[in-house]
């Protein structure tokens with residue numbers, strides 16, 4: 001039975017947080033062509049093992065990662081404890097395919113958890129349901145496995161026991177849930193074809209997880225992938241429907257609703273360039289200004305943004321990403337009141353920017369992204385509804401205009417932001433309106 005009260009309670013911090021860091025890191029940082037490299041290039045295991053033998057991220061400093069996330073204004077993080085290649089960044093007792101058996105010899109997950117918690121961030125782990133290392137995971141004919149087209153695998157399929165894989169997978173999730181303290185979020189990835197829901201023994205898995213981590217938030221990919229919302233959008237969510245929808249590389253064109261019309265909780269996961277895992281050639285980084293606007297867009301549609309970094313083989317977050325985080329942080333330090341604890345407005349999107357609102361309903365934030373000629377119109381609010389207006393970045397009073405230029409439009413309050421034709425913050429100048 002869906003326990004609405006428990007759901008709302010565990011989702012409260014998450015909906016206030018709005019902004020998190022996704023971290024894709026593993027052996028694939030060495031070939032540096034993204035985390036799918038084994039699959040896209042159909043690399044046999046023997047050609048991937050050299051990366052395991054070489055793996056030694058001498059510069060791994062999770063405290064520096066945590067500081068970068070915190071300074072950017074992020075409130076939580078999600079690290080790939082295991083990605084599709086099966087390699088574990090934690091000291092699993094169920095495999096040797098793990099960081100502690102490489103030259104580095106460290107439990108990278110534990111160090112990450114310690115460091116991020118110490119900075120006061122909520123911590124999450126990504127765990128891949130796919131596993132291209134485990135012998136019992138389907139190889140031949142699977143949609144994604146690196147050896148899907150390898151004729152030699154065909155006759156081996158009959159000998160694979162998927163239940164043995166499930167036991168392993170459940171066992172690892174149990175390790176993560178019992179050996180590492182309180183986890184705030186578990187991010188499973190992903191269901192496809194007939195491998196979804198009960199094919200993962202997902203009810204049992206989720207019940208086990210909740211028995212150890214009663215407040216943990218779980219994504220929806222035990223049931224779906226980036227495609228599809230799953231039964232969380234219906235009146236009868238499955239036990240494994242998860243707690244939020246996970247649109248990938250897209251911000252939904254409008255806020256998402258459940259069947260009954262209520263808001264669906266969602267988190268858009270987005271890369272800074274075009275890859276999750278480190279990619280040395282991919283320099284297509286989105287400008288910080290764009291990402292700030294995208295964060296605002298998410299909040300204005302009641303969603304979260306999980307922004308990805310892909311650290312390199314030495315353990316460093318790419319310099320481009322650090323610069324972006326720094327710039328976002330500059331904006332956040334002045335304007336985060338319009339993000340944390342905020343949601344979308346029932347007003348339509350104004351033509352000069354976006355609107356977010358404090359949950360309390362008394363504070364409305366006009367994100368002005370396009371300068372006006374003269375005073376800026378605050379769409380949807382009349383002068384008489386306003387108690388006061390402030391420029392969020394410095395707290396300065398903004399007077400509601402009352403003159404012959406604006407008086408033809410009595411249903412809209414106008415404020416002057418500056419004597420300059422350029423916005424005080426050209427990316428997004430936030431005007432805080434306190435309503436009566």
Ligand code: GLC
Pocket residue numbers: 024035036189190225226248269276
């Ligand atoms: C995908 C990919 C994966 C990535 C994830 C992030 O489904 O398989 O590589 O980790 O999306 O959302």
